[in-house]
Amino acid sequence: MNYQWNWGVFFETIPSGDVTYLTWIIHGLGWTVAISLCAWIIALSLGSIVGTLRTAQHRGLALIGHAWVEFFRNVPILLQLFLWFFVVPELLPHDLSMWVKQDMPAKEFITSVLALGLFTSARVAEQVRAGIQSLSRGQRNAGLALGFTQTQTYRYVLLPMAFRIIIPPLTSEFMNAFKNSGVAYAVGVWEMVFVSRQMVEETGGQVIESLIVPTVLYIICSYAANLLMGVIERRSHVPGFIVAK
Amino acid sequence: MIQIQNVSKWYGSFQVLTDCTTQVSKGEVVVVCGPSGSGKSTLIKCVNGLEPIEKGSIIVNGTKVNDPATDLPKLRSHVGMVFQHFELFPHMSIIQNLAIGQVKVLGRSQDEAHERGMKLLDRVGIKMHANKYPGELSGGQQQRVAIARALSMDPICMLFDEPTSALDPEMITEVLDVMVELAQEGMTMMVVTHEMGFARKVAHRVIFMDHGQIVEDAPKEEFFGKPHSDRAQQFLSKILNH
Secondary structure, X not given: OOOOOOHHHHHOEOXXXXXXXXXXXXXXXXXXXXXXXXXXXXXXXXXXXXXXXXXXXXXXXXXXXXXXXXXXXXXXXXXXXXXXXHHHHHHOOHHHHHHHHHOOOOHHHHHHHHHHHHHHHHHHHHHHHHHHHHOOHHHHHHHHHOOOOHHHHHHHHHHHHHHHXXXXXXXXXXXXXXXXXXXXXXXXXXXXXXXXXXXXXXXXXXXXXXXXXXXXXXXXXXXXXXXXXXXXXXXXXXXXXXXXX | OEEEEEEEEEEOOEEEEEEEEEEEOOOOEEEEEOOOOOOHXXXXXXXXXXXXXXXXXXEEOOEEOOOOOOOHHHHHHOEEEEOOOOOOOOOOOHHHHHHHHHHHOOOOOHHHHHHHHHHHHHHOOOHHHOOOOHHHOOHHHHHHHHHHHHHOOOOOEEEEEOOOOOOOHHHHHXXXXXXXXXXXXOOOEEEEOOOHHHHHHXXXXXXXXXXXXXXXXXXXXXXXXXOOOHHHHHHHHHHHOO
């Protein structure tokens, strides 16, 4: 292989300023983590609500949940991001539209968080629904028979068990939030994918170094998410209740 | 206490209950029996509105269950129910299972709820397991906890939906003992069960159902002595032969 290795490239300053490539990558990492975590918070909150709605006995509510999931799950994430970034601002009332296009602070970041959060919420919703439906019908009846309202039955009986059951698939979804955040480069957020692409161009060919470091950082992020969920799973373990070992 | 008047119910086009009429008076113990699929579990679930009915009416303690204006949670909060598969809440300890309804529905304080809960656990012989979780108890123990949980709400009547059908033979007795005690104290009870020994011991009346209809509704002595219908006679001869 005729390749000029140069790991020192990370300590060189970037052409357009006074910081090193390493600082640049760390900034990229910061944006990646920020987008992923914010999107995850949106996904988990909305996903829980929508997933719960899908199991509601009220037909209309269940239908809203269904439509939500099908829209956000069936359109590619990159296209959804473009829709939020380019199309939605056009549909707003004139003044608001101008503000979004010209003055809105951190527009790229907010749009990315929104797109990724909503996309992921559909997937979380499906898991929440599956978790609730995996519980026996008798559990719902037991809650209702005690005098709980529908809402209380979800709050105290169904959701606490449903969430415990779906921790493994939720873990994958949390990790996906980190990996999918890479699409934000397409609207110009300086997250890790963006930075590594810039680095490839500006260092004049240190392709491998520029791509390996973000790769490793992504692995670390996803794995940290995995470990965190593992801790939550152990903490919430119910004595005598076996899901899977 | 419980009045069931001309109740009919359909699952789609399939009729599960046909024109059922009966009643349970205050302090009365009524056993409902019949072959699988005869609609007895469905009927008892209609009493507290877990299953809707299409025709007829059910009145519990003066409140019409199948009236859209009825506050069902309030009505259910003083109608205790015990299920075939116990249905304890697996993520809560035993004492929490007994306290949650009292706190969230009746508005009692945690302390009061725990105190009452412990008394009831003592009564069903599970006090030493108060801090364990349902998954750590045997089926018989879980069902006794489920009875205690229903009692923790100070019910005016109790519904039992095949409470011993999911239990090993040895555990059936410990659950039936609790139920017999309850019956002897004068609790109003409607019990779906195949335990004819229990029926003989404490029931006042026995209802026999088949194909969604109440075929026989007679005082205990009459039912076990000489049932009017052939179908009930057949059923009895099959299950009493062993």
